[in-house]
Amino acid sequence: MFLISPHKKQFKANLHCHSTFSDGKKTPQELKEMYRKKGYSVLAITDHDVPKNHSYLNDENFLTITGYEGYVRPDPSAKFDVYAPEIHVNFFARQPDNETMICYDPAYCQFMKKEEQAKLVRAGSERPREYTHAYVNEYIQTARDNGYLVAYNHPYWSMEKEEDILAYEGCFSIEMCNYGSYLMSRLEYNGALYDKLLVAGKRIFCHAGDDNHNFFPEDHPRCDSFGAYTMLLAEDFTYEAMIHAMETGEMYSSMGPRFHEVSMEGNRIHIECSEVGSIYVFTGSKRPCRIHAAQGEVLTSADFEIDDRARYVRVSVVDAYGNAADTRGFFRDELEF
C-alpha cells in the first residue's frame, strides 16, 4: 500500500499566511503573485479573526482556501503577553463561500471595522472567550459543526503544555513547522512533539506553513515566505480535492525535500525522495530505522524492515541544509502489517 502514492499529483501549498486584511504587509493579490512564481498552487490566507473568501484570485492553476486564524488568550481583553500561553488554530472552510465567524468576541476582532463585524455570519457562543480546555474544545467543535477543518498552529510559539494539546479534541493536523516562528527561535520544528502525541495515541496529521507577515522583502534573511510548505496529494486540482487531501492526510510537510513514493509491503517500507543526507522511519521506539549518506554522497531511496512492535510509522528525510520533509504518522490499524 502507498503512504505517499507516486500516482497522485502533488500540489504545493502554503496553508498559513497573513495579508493586509490583518497584520500582514502584502495584499492578497501580491501574495498570489509571489507564491505562484515560486511554484505554489494553493494558498490559504488565514488572517487573524477575519474569515474571508479569496476565490476571486483563483484561476486554473491557482486555488485559495477560504479560512482564518482564530485564537484564545488567558486575558479576557485578548491582550498579548509574550510570557503567557495561548492557542491559535487555523480554520479551513470545506466550502469556499463559508465566511462564518466562530464564537464571535469583539475583543478578538481587532482587524475588522465595526460595520464589517456587524455583517458577519456568526456561529456559536458569544460569551468572552475563555482559555480553558472546555472552552477551546467547544470552540473547535463549533468550527467543525460549521464547516471548517481545524488545524493546531505553532505549538512551540504558543507555549502550551503537551497535556493541553492532548486534551484538545478535533484538530485534524498540527504544524510540523511554522516558518515564521522557526525563524524566530529555530525550535518550531515539531518532530519530537509530534512523536510524543503519536506515542500517546493521538490521531492527528502534520503539515507545515509559512505564517508569513512579510515585514521583510524576499531577499532579506528574515523574509518569512517560502520556508515551510505542505504538499497536497490528489488526482484533480479542485477545491474539493484539496480539502479532501487535507482531511484524509494525503499530504506531507516539508522545509525543502520532496517525497516521490512511500510504500509498504508486509513489514517492508520503501521510500523514494529528492536528494537527502538522512532518511528516518519513526515508530515510537527508542531506535528509529535510519540511514545516512556517506560523506559527499546523497540518498534518494531507502528500504527498511519495520519491527512488529511498531506503534506507528512515519517517515522523515533531511537534506544537506538540515531541512526536513515529514509524512504523517500511520497507525498499525491503517497499515497492513
Ligand SMILES: [Zn+2]
Ligand atoms: Zn498564530
Ligand SMILES: [Zn+2]
Ligand atoms: Zn498566523
